[in-house]
Amino acid sequence: MTLRVSQRAASVSPFIVMDVMRAAYEREIQGQHIVHLEVGQPSTSAPKGVIEAAKAALDRDRIGYVDALGIPALRERIAGHYRDTYGLALPPERVVVTQGSSGAFLLSFLSSFEHGDRVALAAPGYPAYRNILSALGFEPVDLLTDTDHKYQPTVDLLRRAxxxxxxxxxxxxxPTGTTVSEAEMQALAHYCHVHGIRLISDEIYHGIVFGGEIVTAAACSDSAIVINSFSKYFSMTGWRLGWMVVPPDMLRAIECLAQNLFISAPALSQLAAVAAFDCKEELDGHVRRYRENRDLLLAELPKAGLDRLTIPDGAFYLYADVSHLSNDSRDFCRRMLVEAGVAATPGLDFDRQRGHGTLRISFAGATAEMAEAARRLQGWKR
Ligand SMILES: Cc1ncc(COP(=O)(O)O)c(C=O)c1O
Structure with a gap:
């Protein structure tokens, strides 16, 4: 008898960047040198202090299951991070340690929404939000953001949704690297609170900001869920560790879900991550490099005809409007890979309606690679 794959699983869209990465590696196996501007992760390992703490923990600790909400030392350290970074007094009890921010999405969506609920999100945006929402039986609702509002949601867009x-x-x-100002975050948080809308703020790129203030939704609303991760600023993608700041009245429900879905987040990663907050010097060095990379590409890419770039305030991405060059971003990226040896992600991953005319360039790599990519693109005969 042929058993079926569930409709729920079969209808989940692919994460196109993963397909691009595979195509890029296949070309490398065939001997072509590829510059990777598609990868959305730091090119560096975890900071030295974290690696040392992990080695010490392996020698000392059993590395078993731990509390579903996270080990107390890490929850306290994360709460301290809010005091040090944002001047916010946060009880450690409101911090929940998760399997990356990806694990936090599952917990926050499941604990906030009923089957069939509509959930608004910016397009362009991180594709997994909508794919996870759909897989769980919720309905993603695209807010078609534009350059006027730096591709960020506004109260007006929300009202019209x-x-x-x-x-x-x-x-x-x-994919845009743009930020929400404090006034805009306050306005969104207020609107959401008054209208019974759960605000979920993904702050995974906090720490990677190129000047200017960054506001946490935790400072604007006690009913918001804040999600963060050790993957980006802390350069620890493979350690699969993140956290949430949750409203006190959601804590028990989230704890029960976490116990059943995950038992606990990885113990070794948690023991090591306590040291991450003491590694700022090393990590801020990465941020300086990202900034240098951004400035290099902003100066060089226009010479290659890629002159419609969103200037990012943070993260490590440039979102490029290439609609004057192609109306098929998948094909454009495929040709860029084959003919120029530069991998980038088609905008369709981030914006299903308008992403055929855009692409995302990641500048998380080495500065020399950015210079090489720019050189290749300037010489690319399209
Ligand atoms: C905006 C955003 N949120 C969440 C994630 C997932 O990160 P994590 O490794 O914490 O699961 C990513 C990864 O690229 C991301 O870009």
């Missing part, structure tokens, strides 16, 4: 149960905001955003 009709009845929604949630709003996902990402600042700095993937």
């Amino acid at each position: 009709g009845k929604v149960a949630g709003l996902i905001v990402a600042s700095p955003s993937n």
